[in-house]
Amino acid sequence: MTDKIKAGIVGGAGYAGGELLRLLLLHPQVSLAYVQSRSQAGKPVSETHPDLLGETDMVFSAEADGDVDVLFLCTGHGEAKKFLASATVPASTKIVDLSQDFRWNEGTETAAVEAEERTFTYGLPELQREQIQQAQHIANPGCFATAIQLGLLPLASAGHLTADVHVSGITGSTGAGQSLSPTSHFSWRTENVSTYKVMSHQHLREIKRSLRHLQPEQEVAIHFVPYRGPFSRGIFITSYLPTQLSLEEAQQLYRRFYELHPFTFVTEHNPDLKQVVNTNKCVVHLQKHGDMLVITSMIDNLLKGAAGQAVQNMNLLFGLDETAGLKLKPAAF
Amino acid sequence: MTDKIKAGIVGGAGYAGGELLRLLLLHPQVSLAYVQSRSQAGKPVSETHPDLLGETDMVFSAEADGDVDVLFLCTGHGEAKKFLASATVPASTKIVDLSQDFRWNEGTETAAVEAEERTFTYGLPELQREQIQQAQHIANPGCFATAIQLGLLPLASAGHLTADVHVSGITGSTGAGQSLSPTSHFSWRTENVSTYKVMSHQHLREIKRSLRHLQPEQEVAIHFVPYRGPFSRGIFITSYLPTQLSLEEAQQLYRRFYELHPFTFVTEHNPDLKQVVNTNKCVVHLQKHGDMLVITSMIDNLLKGAAGQAVQNMNLLFGLDETAGLKLKPAAF
Amino acid sequence: MTDKIKAGIVGGAGYAGGELLRLLLLHPQVSLAYVQSRSQAGKPVSETHPDLLGETDMVFSAEADGDVDVLFLCTGHGEAKKFLASATVPASTKIVDLSQDFRWNEGTETAAVEAEERTFTYGLPELQREQIQQAQHIANPGCFATAIQLGLLPLASAGHLTADVHVSGITGSTGAGQSLSPTSHFSWRTENVSTYKVMSHQHLREIKRSLRHLQPEQEVAIHFVPYRGPFSRGIFITSYLPTQLSLEEAQQLYRRFYELHPFTFVTEHNPDLKQVVNTNKCVVHLQKHGDMLVITSMIDNLLKGAAGQAVQNMNLLFGLDETAGLKLKPAAF
Amino acid sequence: MTDKIKAGIVGGAGYAGGELLRLLLLHPQVSLAYVQSRSQAGKPVSETHPDLLGETDMVFSAEADGDVDVLFLCTGHGEAKKFLASATVPASTKIVDLSQDFRWNEGTETAAVEAEERTFTYGLPELQREQIQQAQHIANPGCFATAIQLGLLPLASAGHLTADVHVSGITGSTGAGQSLSPTSHFSWRTENVSTYKVMSHQHLREIKRSLRHLQPEQEVAIHFVPYRGPFSRGIFITSYLPTQLSLEEAQQLYRRFYELHPFTFVTEHNPDLKQVVNTNKCVVHLQKHGDMLVITSMIDNLLKGAAGQAVQNMNLLFGLDETAGLKLKPAAF
Incomplete structure (x- = not known):
């Protein structure tokens, strides 16, 4: 399908990055362009996340390269800021950052956080779904x-x-x-x-x-x-x-x-x-x-507290059904 | 969609029945007609399986009533046989039995088990997918x-x-x-x-x-x-x-x-x-x-060893993609 | 040693009773006279508590019979009261009750609970060690x-x-x-x-x-x-x-x-x-x-919260070193 | 008591060393002279093994110094050999080594392993208790x-x-x-x-x-x-x-x-x-x-498979009751 959202992941080797991978690989409206990881660059994704055996042949890339519609930042706290300061991400790319770098906090006076020439909206849909729908950049909550x-x-x-x-x-x-x-x-x-x-x-x-x-x-x-x-x-x-x-x-x-x-x-x-x-x-x-x-x-x-909410935010950013790719079978046991 | 397969579950309160419910509620080509349970009859399904909160408003029925295209038997060993001996299940209804009642065993000479006026094919797709595709009744493996x-x-x-x-x-x-x-x-x-x-x-x-x-x-x-x-x-x-x-x-x-x-x-x-x-x-x-x-x-x-394989067999019985409803996000942790 | 304290346990099949057994069997100054259990009467203690294999040949008795210096009641809440109301325990026998039957509570005005013709002192040594040392009957805390x-x-x-x-x-x-x-x-x-x-x-x-x-x-x-x-x-x-x-x-x-x-x-x-x-x-x-x-x-x-504290109280009741039988190797892992 | 066996531990910060500490601190016939650990030298033992809070005020030493009757080597495989090659342990000191350095193996022809000018007897009491009783150096089994x-x-x-x-x-x-x-x-x-x-x-x-x-x-x-x-x-x-x-x-x-x-x-x-x-x-x-x-x-x-068997071997080396210090309350749960 040519209409699929092209997504990239930065920091795909960790827990949140892996969970995001599990979700996006099954998301009906997403096509995964790359998964970056400095530590795992060159290794098959399914070696680092062995539960993905048979689900993907992707290999971790060293760089976050290539044009994407949405970029997920799953790097450590402090690293997202550094990444955006140094990388050349087009202004048109939507961003969902899973770190705390751009979340509002006690001292934030405005309705969103301005940083790295971008405006980050706090991405808790139950709090402000409309703002998220109109946003370009999301700070995913803790x-x-x-x-x-x-x-x-x-x-x-x-x-x-x-x-x-x-x-x-x-x-x-x-x-x-x-x-x-x-x-x-x-x-x-x-x-x-x-x-x-x-x-x-x-x-x-x-x-x-x-x-x-x-x-x-x-x-x-x-x-x-x-x-x-x-x-x-x-x-x-x-x-x-x-x-x-x-x-x-x-x-x-x-x-x-x-x-x-x-x-x-x-x-x-x-x-x-x-x-x-x-x-x-x-x-x-x-x-x-x-x-x-x-x-x-x-x-x-890892889901509503990280990768799942990130996908929920992506769905809102792109006007998809809020639950797309998130109807998951509970583990139950 | 009017073409959905109508499915019924007998014995939906146990582990296998619950897992089957989780799968069928998310299966794109299945419509669940009833979930029977003697012990839970009258109770909402999501009370017995609380992970299904918000997924369904179904209530356990006391009887396996109503016309269905496929019937899943999730009763205990010995109970499936009793059920089919006493219930009036139309000959046209396909059956997937998760108990051991109709599985072939050491002494079985024929290619399938004849019982209760039906022929049960041993449902291990990796062993005999073609036979399953042409079967009407499946004995799901242990x-x-x-x-x-x-x-x-x-x-x-x-x-x-x-x-x-x-x-x-x-x-x-x-x-x-x-x-x-x-x-x-x-x-x-x-x-x-x-x-x-x-x-x-x-x-x-x-x-x-x-x-x-x-x-x-x-x-x-x-x-x-x-x-x-x-x-x-x-x-x-x-x-x-x-x-x-x-x-x-x-x-x-x-x-x-x-x-x-x-x-x-x-x-x-x-x-x-x-x-x-x-x-x-x-x-x-x-x-x-x-x-x-x-x-x-x-x-x-509970999946490839029970309810998942049962759905895989149903997919084969009805000519669907073998993986329909079974692309599941791994728990991983 | 002829001076050992003769102890009896009522309700020895449960968790607290089992832990008490583990302690008393190793206590250097205690000799276990009997372990009563209605449900396990006649069965070897080491069958019900298989970790005691090789530690004791005792068999559960049906009755709390025989003269003992101290009686531990490990029965359920409400059962201790019933037991003392019906059994003929000599007034001289010290009692440590692990249920809540004789514990003081919000409404208790006196310094101890009077019941079944006995006075029960609340057995938290860090709260009132001196009172315990002079007591005859102990209500072991929750x-x-x-x-x-x-x-x-x-x-x-x-x-x-x-x-x-x-x-x-x-x-x-x-x-x-x-x-x-x-x-x-x-x-x-x-x-x-x-x-x-x-x-x-x-x-x-x-x-x-x-x-x-x-x-x-x-x-x-x-x-x-x-x-x-x-x-x-x-x-x-x-x-x-x-x-x-x-x-x-x-x-x-x-x-x-x-x-x-x-x-x-x-x-x-x-x-x-x-x-x-x-x-x-x-x-x-x-x-x-x-x-x-x-x-x-x-x-x-099970120890400081039940059987261990019961032994600590017994040590105080009999003037032993407070730590006798309670120097335990931590599990650590 | 002046007759206590003076014991030293080399490598006391690991799992086996910690378990040995737990046992020796409670052993009635042992006095612990020192516990050596390169990585934890100078730190209180109860900081590294917090379950020992209140059990000991010992501090890890950097060196295995001081005269002891028995030395336990809890270092990694290969380290015991190195230690004995470089340290000056008196010939009279009995040694129990918990590593595999001195265990007999498929190719060992003699009844014990000769190394570092010592003879190491394989310390499985159920196999050869008499040989252990007469030995000076023990290779504790895996x-x-x-x-x-x-x-x-x-x-x-x-x-x-x-x-x-x-x-x-x-x-x-x-x-x-x-x-x-x-x-x-x-x-x-x-x-x-x-x-x-x-x-x-x-x-x-x-x-x-x-x-x-x-x-x-x-x-x-x-x-x-x-x-x-x-x-x-x-x-x-x-x-x-x-x-x-x-x-x-x-x-x-x-x-x-x-x-x-x-x-x-x-x-x-x-x-x-x-x-x-x-x-x-x-x-x-x-x-x-x-x-x-x-x-x-x-x-x-950690016990019969390591530190407990080491103490059992020590008991045999010194003619103590084989079970001294090893009558342990099971965890059971």
Whole structure:
């Protein structure tokens, strides 16, 4: 088909890059032009990502060369900025950057981030789908940031974030990337739990900016305890705050807010993480205990928390069905 | 689309039934008419399989009622036979049975099993795709049987199974179904290993029958040690036997045998189980040590070992592309 | 040795009973008189607990018969009360009950619980070792209750619990006992996360009572989110509240409080759960972020959270070294 | 106590060294003089092995200095030889080397290995306890080698190894040491299976030498498929060969052979790996299928497969009770 969107990936050897590859190779409206990786240049893609055996004969390129309609940047934090500063990417190329380099944050005053002669729109469709549809460059949100925001956006949109929010969350090992470290060793991590960046996780900055976007008149503190869990995929978040809303009112607020969003679902049953693993979905659940509203929100960190959301953003950028290439069979087990 | 194949599922609450649901709901040429389950009748499908939240509003039916083009039987062993003996399924309805009730076995003399006034063809496409294409009723192979056979078929087809075969294999917990037992308890199974049915696994019977089909003049013993492993999805098989074939000859034999089969791949790299998890693929790897040929073969037990292969068989029964609805994003992690 | 303490176990087939058996069989000053289990009566103990193969020839008895110095009740909640109401246990027999039947709770006014003509002292040695030493009957604390209290006791003892406390915690599967249920199935629990009894966990009642004991003049709310994690042993707790104390002051307070307690340790390094697995230890870690004091506390739920603490209490009841029989090699991995 | 054995550890930062530390710190007749580690010199032992928090204040030394009664070498393969060639260890110091540097192997003609002016006795107590008791230097067996031999020794001792032996085995991640590699990453290894060194594992060489020791007149081939499993501790072995022995005769042979050995047990129940985890035990189980004798044997690779057996050997070298310091509470879960 001559109408397919030509896509390129920069940094295709890592976890997010690999997941993006898995998605784009199956996307009905995308043709993959190249996959760049400095470390794997010249090697078949299916050697680095052996689950792609039989799916592609592509070889990693050393350079991000060739004309593409959309460029996905899956490089490390700080590297996206460097890449755009040095590479000659045509102004017409749409960009989805998966790093934090161009995400808005606490201090961002404007509606988007200006950098490298480009304007980057924060790419959380449930927050600002229209802006994304009209954007040229997208800063794809962080994984924890996505899961936490999807638990809080409806409240903020209605001005109901009126007290400190207490958040705890558990992430799988793919959230930390594939670099080797003592805490990524199987012997250490299996059957183990630990915390990291307690109260100081970098994703809090983009979360606060988004909440200010919806609820400019009031800022609340967000206290966040992130856990490392002994599993590979997924993020499970529990948030709570006191509210005057009854459970029914809160459920109605959430259902209405997500009604037209195809990936976020409100459930009345106590959920578990594997409902969303290997899907682009977010599942949200509400409880009320006394005056405390407890919100559970869950995503697959590599999909809705990274590569899946990047494809969702691409779909919006090009006017495709928002779910194109993202109807995925859940792993379930 | 009015041309969609109307499918029904009997026994949709279990692991295989659930996986079949996940596949058929996303299959572009299938329309699901009903999902029957005695235990869950009246309950929304997405309550029993919560990963299907947002994917379907179907409710389990108590009976397998309604006219369908194809019926999938996902009931327990022995139950499929009972069902067909008592239910009035039109002769024109195609059937894919996932139980062992109608699989050929060591003692089966004919090319298919006659039972309940029907003829059941053993549904391993890599063994007999043409027969499946012309069949009306399919006995879907067992999970261990599929993985072991895919490791041995090329040798048998060329008359190279000339010595006892030694097989060990490790299966995930979903292979044992969802019934609760001491050995299915998480506290027991996590970080644990055990064997079961050593040298006496029931799948050996269909394996032997298939090998006789390809290599009628010589029967060899198959010694099989099945392990339970601490993971949920997948079967990993290692088989070996002495052979005169060089490694190159063996690789060529295997590559040629699987050349036109879209799901089975021969790799030159030492493989690992997660290459196939959440896919319908089988990955095969060969090594030669002295005169011993060592064959690794791996599948996802719920897909190529059950529901995926059932859909593959349905595709063949109806003349569809063999891979329709089976291009799945690997879980990878 | 003729001076050994004669011990009996009621309810020896469950997780806590099994762990107690493992400890008492190796305890240098204990002789095990009988292990009762209704469900396993007549069966060798090492069949039900196969890790005890070679450690004991004992057979489960149907009745708790025979004279013992100390009786451990490892029956389910509600069963301990019934047992003592119907059995004829001599008044001289010391009792350690591992259920919640005789634990103090929010509403308990006195320093101990009076029931079944006995006085039960709440058995958390770090809270009230002297009272335990003089007691005759012990109500062994709950696992979550132990881990949370050990994170908060020093603050309460100094009157520093002056604001709401926010607590999240993750428990392994053995915390839920060995009964079979959909959420105890390996296929479900592996690589999965969920919450349960959010804001309403029953252990909050004994925690609140203990805190009132130390800090009677002020009561604070405790907001608790309990998670189920994909591992078998251990509880990992994170608690936080605002405080005027500097990190150094808090560390000094905690170190002083636990100085003479042999199982609870304050670490300056970010800890992980496997530091305490298969030990009777509790590890506590403090951080300060802004005015928020964050306290991590971790135990093995079957040891310091159940059977290990029961033995610790027995040691205190009989005037033995508090650590007798509890110097355990950590599993570490 | 002035009579304690003074012990030193060279290479105390790795998995085997850490496990040895855990054991020796609790051994009633051992006083630990120093723990050497080049990489961790100057750091507290409990920082590198955080499970030892509260157990010791020792600091890693840079050199193996000071007079000791027994020296444990936990360095990598090849390093033990180098160490002894360069260090000045008194001739009177007993040595237990955990590497493969001084183990006998296929080609070793004498009853022990002569190297670095010392004679190293192969330290498998179930094979040659008397020789160990009279030895001065011990080559501690490999983990797979221990598990496989304990499954075969009784047969070899009676001249019943008369046909090729087929062996498959699964090892936990600690068997591969703590060095970081793609296959040690949690994201890769969790829920995964793979093979390595199929038919060519280096431990086969010491196994063959031991079997020749017991059964010099006949040599049989051993075909070995080693698997990597998704768990941290333990080795599970299944071996089989045809035999004339009845099941009862085989059981009697095994029971008699291990009767006076305190760590190896024959069970009549189908065993599972966690029976031995965190113990120095080996559990052996026999089945007969047709004329095939199937032998299961299981150990904890860090204990009976490394540090535990090293302590067992030390006990024998010094005339202590063979089980001193090795009565360990099983982890069970």
